[in-house]
Amino acid sequence: MEEKPKNVQTLEERIFRELFRVTDKCHSSMDTNLVLAEIIDTLKKVFPENDYYLFLSDDEEVDEELPVKSLEFDTAHHLAITAYVNSTIEIELADYPSIYAPLQGKQGVYGVLQVTSPLQSVFEDLQIDFIRLLAKTAGNAIENAKLYQQSQKLIGNLRLINEIAQALNTISSYKEALHYLHRQITQIFQISEVGYVILMDKRPIVLLESTPFFKGRIGKRLVHFIFEQIGSNEESLFMGKTENLPDKLESSVGSMMAVYFHNQSWKGFVILIGEEPYTFTFENFRLFQTLVQRSSLSITNVFLREKLEQMVMTDQLTQLFSRGYLDGMIKTSMQNDREGTFILIDLDDFKKVNDTYGHLVGDKVLIQVAKVIQSNLRTTDTAARWGGEELAVYLPGISLENGLVVAERLRKHIPEKTNPQVTISCGIANWGTDQPGDVSDLFRRADTALYEAKNSGKNQIKISS
Structure with missing residues (x-):
């Protein structure tokens, strides 16, 4: 062998x-x-x-x-x-x-x-x-x-979502938080059309932060179509190709993802639109679902925190600032400005309004007066409810003479804009280079001037000495 x-x-x-x-x-x-x-x-x-x-x-x-x-x-x-x-x-x-x-x-x-x-x-x-x-x-x-590769991508996605949620938790403004989320969504998914929808009284409401497409006729039709599909069963919707959409919608939308969210405060959904078919993969859809669920909770927390802070610094009846907030603004002004004018306002004979028409009407009059005051101030001015029927206005950087002009304008317009008609008495105090800033002293001098205006016949303005 x-x-x-x-x-x-x-x-x-x-x-x-x-x-x-x-x-x-x-x-x-x-x-x-x-x-x-x-x-x-x-x-x-x-x-x-x-x-x-x-x-x-x-x-x-x-x-x-x-x-x-x-x-x-x-x-x-x-x-x-x-x-x-x-x-x-x-x-x-x-x-x-x-x-x-x-x-x-x-x-x-x-x-x-x-x-x-x-x-x-x-x-x-x-x-x-x-x-x-x-x-x-x-x-x-x-x-x-x-x-x-999938595990690495999943880890990367989870890390990204956690970073976004942590960033949202550090933002104090609801609008700023929503703008931040909008930037992240458009960057991650490379799209131009995003719709934010909340459900109120069983109706879909498109938020202002949505892109222009959703404010037009076709966009609104798409929102109602999605609402009919997922609004009752609280599920999400993924369409790699939109052949099942009604004709006019199909020609305007290549692909689509809509993710439903539900937390203690809100219900709604977020919509992403792709111009071409198969813009989104199912993997994109899963990432989008997780991102919306985590972010909606964070944004809700920001919204509630902002509302709580607003409640603390805002009078619930008149929507003017609280007295504590006014104190802080005046202290800041005395550190940064050269002068400022404080106006203390009292509604004349307000007890007669309550006794004659009832407290509900009295509350409406207070609201009317507050609106007149707000409409006559700059954005840098502060109007507050001082207590009861007393209101206050602080004008940073304004001289006593110009402050008197503002007070006189209010004294004139308030009787014209209230029903039943009421008049006001005002006491004015100013601080500046010749009168060093001290909050307690400013309040005391304005209160003394107001007392003088009330004892001199009401419906008038007095300046502190």
Whole structure:
């Protein structure tokens, strides 16, 4: 019997050596492209005369140099589809035979490997087994790489959402928080149209922070369509392609995501619009769901905190500032301004209004007076409810003479704008370079002037000495 030279390998030895090598290399890589390239290179080493192709779905991002064909049900070879769907080796017994082997992992099939012989012969069992094992090795390696990439992306997404939630928790203004969320959403999903909708009295209300599309006729129709779809069952909606939308909506919207949110204060949904079909992936949708749920809670907290702060510094009846807030504003002004004028206002004979018309009417009169005062002030001025029927105005940087003009304007306009009609008496005090700033002294002098105005016949203004 003739002895085989030691340096010559049989096909079977070469096959198993390459199979061992490629298995070790593929499972040490988390890059899908490297795995696929290694499979093709291995086939070229073992069967250099054959042709090789990879059937992959279009959403796979692969190296352009790899021999890839599209795995589409209407265009791919029928045996490739059979191998993919049934997870079985399929052999085409034509003049030039082909093998279609599924790239199968434990959780699914990720493509199909096609090997075609240039010879008019059949594949041997050894070759078929090698191709089957090689495809299975590739499937497991691709699956591992995908799971690793997905886990890394998930970790990145969770980190991003936590960062956004933490940033929202540091923002004190509801509008600023919503603007921050808007910037994050448009940056993450690369879209231009975002709709913020809350449900009030079982009706969808589009918030002002939404983009212009949702304020137009088509946008409003889309909001009502989404509300009809998800408003009652409180679910979210994902449309990679909007073929199920009514005609006029379908022509304006390529793809869409709408995520419902529900917390202790609000119900509603956030809508993202893509101009082209398949702008969003299902992975985008899951990220968007998590982002909206976490952010809606944070923004609600900001809104409630802002409302609470407003309640503390605002009189609930007149919506003027509280006396404590006024004190703080005057102290700040005395540190930063050169002068300021304080006006203490009392509604004349207000007890008669309450006794004659009732306290509800008296409250309406107070509200009317407050509106007149607010409409006659600058944004830098502060109007407050001092207590009972007494109100106060502080004018930072305003001289006593100009303060008297403001007081006289109020004294004139308030009887014209109240029903039943009331008049006011005012006491004015000023601080400046000739009268150093002291809050208690400013209040005392204005109160003394007001007392003088009331005792002098009411409906008049007195200036502190």
